Amino acid sequence: MKGTLSNVPIAKELDIVGARQTGRNIANDLGFSSVDQARIATAISELARNIYLYAKKGEITFQQVEGVAPVGLKIIAKDNGPGIKDISKSMIDGYSTSGGLGAGLPGVKRLMDDFDIMSSDEGTTIHVIKWLR
Amino acid sequence: MRIPILKLHEYLLISVQVDLDDQTAMQFQEDLLSKIHESGATGVVLDLTSVDIIDSFIAKVLGDVVSMADLMGAKVVFTGIQPAVSMTLIDIGIHLQDVPTALDLEQGLIKLRRELEEK
Ligand SMILES: Nc1ncnc2c1ncn2[C@@H]1O[C@H](COP(=O)(O)OP(=O)(O)OP(=O)(O)O)[C@@H](O)[C@H]1O
Ligand SMILES: [Mg+2]
Numbered sequence: 001m002k003g004t005l006s007n008v009p010i011a012k013e014l015d016i017v018g019a020r021q022t023g024r025n026i027a028n029d030l031g032f033s034s035v036d037q038a039r040i041a042t043a044i045s046e047l048a049r050n051i052y053l054y055a056k057k058g059e060i061t062f063q064q065v066e067g068v069a070p071v072g073l074k075i076i077a078k079d080n081g082p083g084i085k086d087i088s089k090s091m092i093d094g095y096s097t098s099g100g101l102g103a104g105l106p107g108v109k110r111l112m113d114d115f116d117i118m119s120s121d122e123g124t125t126i127h128v129i130k131w132l133r
Numbered sequence: 134m135r136i137p138i139l140k141l142h143e144y145l146l147i148s149v150q151v152d153l154d155d156q157t158a159m160q161f162q163e164d165l166l167s168k169i170h171e172s173g174a175t176g177v178v179l180d181l182t183s184v185d186i187i188d189s190f191i192a193k194v195l196g197d198v199v200s201m202a203d204l205m206g207a208k209v210v211f212t213g214i215q216p217a218v219s220m221t222l223i224d225i226g227i228h229l230q231d232v233p234t235a236l237d238l239e240q241g242l243i244k245l246r247r248e249l250e251e252k
Contacts, residue, residue: 013154013155013156014154014156016154016155017152017154020186021152024185024186034217035216035217035220035221037217038185038186038215038217038218038220038221039217039220039221039224041185041186042186042187042188042221042224042225045186045188045190046188046189046225049155049188049190093226100189100190100193101189101192101193101227103189103192103225103226103227104188104189104225106225106226107189107224107225107226110224110225110226111221111224111225
């Protein structure tokens with residue numbers, strides 16, 4: 001089993017909960033520990049909320065990948081929103097343009113193993129991977 | 134969806150049994166503050182045993198609940214935080230040092246009583 005496992009559209013607030021539950025179930029099926037399941041679910045929650053808050057809509061895609069370990073869960077958060085004005089600032093703890101804690105993106109980076117971000121005025125795509133150890 | 138808030142003597146007890154979405158979390162914040170106001174409760178035990186994820190938004194709501202309750206004269210204790218949840222909280226850089234925590238509801242009540250007697 002490889003490739004795309006699931007695709008969750010984000011368009012309303014409750015989709016955030018749906019996405020993290022889907023992600024947790026997939027992580028559980030792939031054999032991740034309960035702590036890693038919590039990390040993965042939390043990261044999805046942050047990414048999905050950012051889509052909902054800043055881009056209004058987008059989608060989260062789950063893929064099973066192979067690489068530094070035989071099994072990894074890749075999560076792609078994609079939107080066609082306004083993009084992140086200053087990517088390097090957005091990665092600093094406490095930086096928020098919405099009065100939030102500013103813990104989301106730097107938190108996701110620490111929760112996951114690989115983190116990749118692309119953003120322009122045409123939207124934002126974030127790729128993260130957690131490897132099964 | 135609404136989270137039930139129980140009153141026991143001068144304390145309020147809440148056991149969160151749902152996966153907290155934003156709306157439910159905000160509603161809970163509002164309900165708890167008005168309940169503190171109505172009842173004059175001096176302590177709140179918030180049991181998080183069934184909560185298996187706390188992200189930055191929920192952490193902010195919970196932190197705000199603690200400071201607002203404090204302004205209204207009620208001390209909040211968190212109980213039952215799952216090990217996996219406390220680990221992810223550290224990963225996202227959220228430290229609950231200022232909030233008293235306890236293992237379970239019973240320990241939470243004991244802790245509250247002690248904290249309130251110290252005042
Ligand atoms: N998908 C996105 N589209 C546009 N801007 C974004 C997106 N994601 C994040 N940002 C910008 O990056 C900033 C930092 O995001 P981050 O998630 O770290 O913090 P936050 O959402 O402001 O607060 P928190 O996540 O702690 O509640 C945001 O304030 C926002 O300006
Ligand atoms: Mg965020």
